[in-house]
Amino acid sequence: MQLTDKLIVLADAAKYDASCASSGAPKRSSRGQKGLGATNGNGICHSFTPDGRCVALLKILMTNFCLYDCQYCINRRSSNVPRARFSVDEIVRLTLDFYRRNLISGLFLSSGIIRSNDYTMEALVRVARTLRVEHQFRGYIHLKTIPDASPDLIRQAGLYADRLSVNVELPTSQSLNRLAPEKSDTTIRLAMSTIRDGLDEATAEPRAPRFSPGGQSTQMIVGADDTDDHTILGNVQSLYGDYRLKRVYYSAFSPIPESPSSVPLIAPPLLREHRLYQADFLIRGYGFRADELLTGPGNLSLDIDPKLAWALNHRELFPIDLDQADMYMIARVPGIGITSAKRIETLRRERRIRYTDLTRLGCSMKKLAPFITTQDYRPRQAGLERQALLAQMQTSTPAQMALL
């Protein structure tokens, strides 16, 4: 098979994994040196495809031959897809050629499971080692970890990769048992602990060998089973706490060819995925707890974002006075982000806050209007019934990503 054909097969096979951020690497430079590549911690999106997703890394599988039969996966052994396998040199060549042309910031490599877990993991590590050692490649490398591989191989992967990730795949262990019978929640979590321990050691002991400086992340498929957002967010919150995860990625389940009857054949729930990302961001960045965002079973509202939904459920806390309120509360106002909250705090050390300041800070005025007061502004809607406000907000929410 020609290299181009392999690339088509193995990029198509890899594209359902959304966890391809290229951030969190330490500062590296090749200025005037042998070798190639630099990182500075920030990811770069070198292109966008018409699905609106960022192309930051060369995202491919080493092979899409796979012994497992995960129902949601296009590469499962019972799937009738063309199969291919890259050699180490082919992956290295593609990575370096694309990198030199500034098409990518690095490599995101994963694989179907062939022969054995260790055999597969070792092959992935070999690619990373060849890039780092032989070619002195200093760009980004993200390796997907095979959960059942031996801890020793995971350690080796951490020497070369900027980020390691193990996918939890599905929101609950019941779903995993049902849809990915060869996988086990226990081994997935063991692999995540191995990575966490490696990260802990590397931070605690400055002379410890380098270990995945960009941390670890995971991905969860949404919409392949019927778990609700309440369960998802609860589980996600414990994942963040237990494994020092940088990020949890949500991937709306995309229909696959010859879809088995165990998974739905429907358009990917993109808006739901979007709401989960927003909720996740509130948990990581704003100190929200999962049970504040969804107090009982069910899904996040698709009509309004989770921060606005929370504020509407807590009308008794608002409006708040921007000259007096805590930073923590200001950041909880719909339409005001963390950065703006900090800027409000700096500005009010100089003088009192005026309503127009908020426009200049780039806040979303429509959203915040009912929730704040300033010396020159009081909300008119303060007396409005919660429902009336909700209706008003809904009509003013811009259309989100369209579904089919």
Added chain:
Amino acid sequence: MTMYTLHMAQADFVAWRDNARRLLAARVSPGDVLWQDDDSAGDLFASGDTDLPPPSETPLALKLSRQHLRRLECASHYWPTHQQECRWALLYRVVWRLAQGEGEALLAGDSDGGVVEQRIKAVNHEVHHMHAFLRFHQQPVTPEEQHAPEFIAWFEPRHDVLEAAARHFIDRMGQHRWLIMTPEGAILCDGRQWHIERPESGTFTVQDYQALSTMEDDAEDLWLAYYASTFNPARLNEKTMVRSMPSRFWRHMPERVLITGLISHARHGARRLGQDSRLADKRGHTITLPK
């Protein structure tokens, strides 16, 4: 009231700083200075630079932290449109107000500070665009041409970001020799040293660049194969693509030739599945487990 006119020969923050210092010392208020960018249409009433008045008996002086200076310099790299205020006038009003004790003048919530902040954001964003969307083309280099660049790129930035953005490529490209050309200047790096070349008159044009470029680069075909295949038609969302990758950059990106085709293909059915349709017709095979 005397009006003072100052010509700024080029994007020269150091020259502006010098002038600003002297203006503050002479207590010349912002309304009495006319700053002229070299490229701005000449004011009919302005002639050459006016001599600045001598320092006042109670001169204003201003100590700025390094961070504040850096912010001002960054904002000075913004190229205003014709309706927008001249960058030097804005910056002078900011330092004038700071010198009067108005600490808020550089804060994002302030009317001037807000504009400075917007300009900094726009400049940084453009640096980021250049890091992201610039494309190098490999050039065939014979042994006799040991100094010719191996990788060349053309880019049209919206603000004065050539130098700021180039540092990233110096870090990235190791000992490769490369050239990035923009209308206002070109940056050349031989793998050790780099320098900026300005056009002798006017600007560099894309034709100047094309004259350097001699050949098709075959890695581009691989890239196109990859781009189409990593696209998931089931998630079609053009709006987000265009918002994240403004179309003004497409002209010099190889994938531009694919975009409309992929979109219309997705609209006409391919959207039902995520799989690349080039694979759907190919023979596949299932895998039997070894005993």
